[in-house]
Amino acid sequence: MASAPRTLDLLAAGAGVAAAVLGAGLGELTAAVVAPSASPFAVIGGGMIDIAPPWGKDLAISLFGTNDKAALLVGIAILLLAVAAAAGVLERRRPPWGRMILAGLGVVGAVVSMTRADADVLSPLPSFVAGAVAVIVGALLIARLRRPADAAGTATAPETPGPTRRNVLVLSGLAVVAGALAAVGSAAVRGGAQAATVVRSALRLPTPATTTPVPATAELGIDGLAPVITPSADFYRIDTALVVPQVDLSSWSLRIHGLVEEEVVVTWDDLVALPQRETVATLVCVSNEVGGDLIGTARWLGIPIRDLLARAKPTADADMVLSHSIDGFTASTPLEALTDERDALLAIGMNGEPLPIEHGFPVRMVVPGLYGYVSATKWVTELEVTQYAVAEGYWTSRGWSARGPVKPASRIDVPRAGARVAAGSTVIAGVAWHNHVGVAGVEVQIDDGAWIPAKLATAISADTWVQWSVPWDATSGTHTIRCRATSATGETQTEQRAAPAPDGATGWDELTLTVA
Structure with missing residues (x-):
């Protein structure tokens, strides 16, 4: 007896999902081995962040707070599984359209990966692997759900006898398990390959030449009141990096260029050899709602940015510094905020320890008085001295205001x-x-x-x-x-x-x- 179309569609949808799970898992494993920043999920998620309007970013942060990235990845997973299920049904009914959809997902991931600031020749490979595996596995599974045909293309037998249906179900389950194991394996490989974490744990910060004292009377000692110094583990994190960059200290450098009389390049060894300043500053995210907790105060250790800019000698027509992160993020900071008397730092330490990886290790910017989207660049590698009339930062190009002074x-x-x-x-x-x-x-x-x-x-x-x-x-x-x-x-x-x-x-x- 022929199988009911509804049952076949459910099996095809499951096969499409299984193929996508296996493809995604192997794509993530490939990324962990050859190109950690080109994780297919991170690539697609980063692309979605890039095209998100300001209200979309605000909505995500208001709903999920610092869990916005996890929510985005879950949302992407749900969306991709829904597309894969639809592709499975389409492949059974109208081949090869389902395969084309699965292949298209891989191609889109590969293309987007090449637009990232840290892209290299291997960046497209994980998405290609994910797409190719999904296409091949999906085609093999769903082929079992179609009636065999004679040479003229006429169906000669009933669709999918019971044992074949069970085989498809079992094979789909095995594909899901294999994809999940590959994803777990990718996480293990990333954990073992995170050299920056190992280096950071062994790093000893230089002693500051100057410090900012914290009076004992700065703390009222009231239960439930936010401590005046926020523990690093509790400090809010808002950025665009779905995969936290792992920066090699031996190759890291900061380049100061643009509208300057003399280009300056500073290595890590150069930076830590300079007199360090420890200051205390409060940072607040522009997305912080009234009464919100996207704000924190920490002890920051680093070099005054004005000292390095003084070496480069910005020209008289410069009015902005566009800072670049290794992950492609940029922030447009008023030049005067980096050259006046405030403690605007290239920070290397936070609360007495090297910067946490997720807070910008090895070097980030800390600029009191400005919201983070125009000042707090993490994993910073460039300071481009320029003009507001010429360049825009990541979020200012998406409709946020240019200068971002913090409000009372x-x-x-x-x-x-x-x-x-x-x-x-x-x-x-x-x-x-x-x-x-x-x-x-x-x-x-x-x-x-x-x-x-x-x-x-x-x-x-x-x-x-x-x-x-x-x-x-x-x-x-x-x-x-x-x-x-x-x-x-x-x-x-x-x-x-x-x-x-x-x-x-x-x-x-x-x-x-x-x-x-």
Whole structure:
């Protein structure tokens, strides 16, 4: 008896998925061996990040926060499996169109891989492997689901007897298992091949020539309040790198060029031989929503960028520095922000240790007062002195504002939104910042009452956030609490709500809670 078309379609869809899983797994394994940055998933994901509009980036970060990359990879996997399932059905019904779709996925991955900044001659190979394996395995499996034909092309036997269907099911399962094992193997190979991680663990940082002291009174010691220095493991990470670059110290160099009188090239040994400065600075992502946690403060060790720019001697018509990452990301930073008195660093250390790999090892930029998308380039390899009229950074070319100064803001950490608080004496506390300007005061409003001045901890500097607190005699009922900061220049945080795009979110942080 002929098999029901629905059953055949389900088997074909499963075969298409199995072929894609095996192809993807072997493609990832190939990438791990010959071209780690050309992982098929990372290539496609990077391409999607590149073409994403500002609202798309904002939506992803607002929904998933620092898990945005994992969410993107899961989304890509789901999309590719759906396409593979459709290709399997199409291959059974209208061959060779299903094979062409699977082959097209491999070709697209290979083409996109060649557009990446770190592409080389082997970059297309993992995607080609993924596509070729998917085509071959898919064709072999789905061929078993079609009726045999005589020389004239007329079907001569019923479609797919039971044992053949079971064979297709078993073989599809084996392909899925093999693809999963190949993916696990690729992760193991990458882990064993991450030379930068090994080098970093053995690296000893030079002693800083100057440091920024952290007063004991910078910390209020309130449970639930963000610590004034953010542990490296808790520091937010937002960038475009789906595969974290592994940079070889022996070949790393920084090139300063463009509108300069003298091009300068600095190696790692050159950099660590220079007098180091340890400073404390707060970094904030432009995608940080009001009350969000895409912000952190760390001790940074490095070289003032102005010292290296002084060697290169920017010309009078230069007004911007376009920094380049090894992964192709660029940021457009105002030249004056890198040459004024602020501690803009080429950082090599974070919280007393070499930079974590995911935070830019071996060298990244730290520029107080600017959102990260125009200043905090990780894995930096070039500083191109240029003009805003001539060049744009990665995100500014996608609609974000050109200069990105941080706006005054504050956040409530204690109590948490939706919390149940016991009536009586308690505390409201949080952090406030206006990077490179400083915070003069914070006020808290409970329900629609008068604004209450908060007690400020001692600020480390104008480049860091500051903790604040207000005692509260909480009464039973539901209450709304909001806060606002005033900067050292007298600018008060605006009540007007605005989304992060194109130049940073605004509004007062507000929460509602119940007092029992």
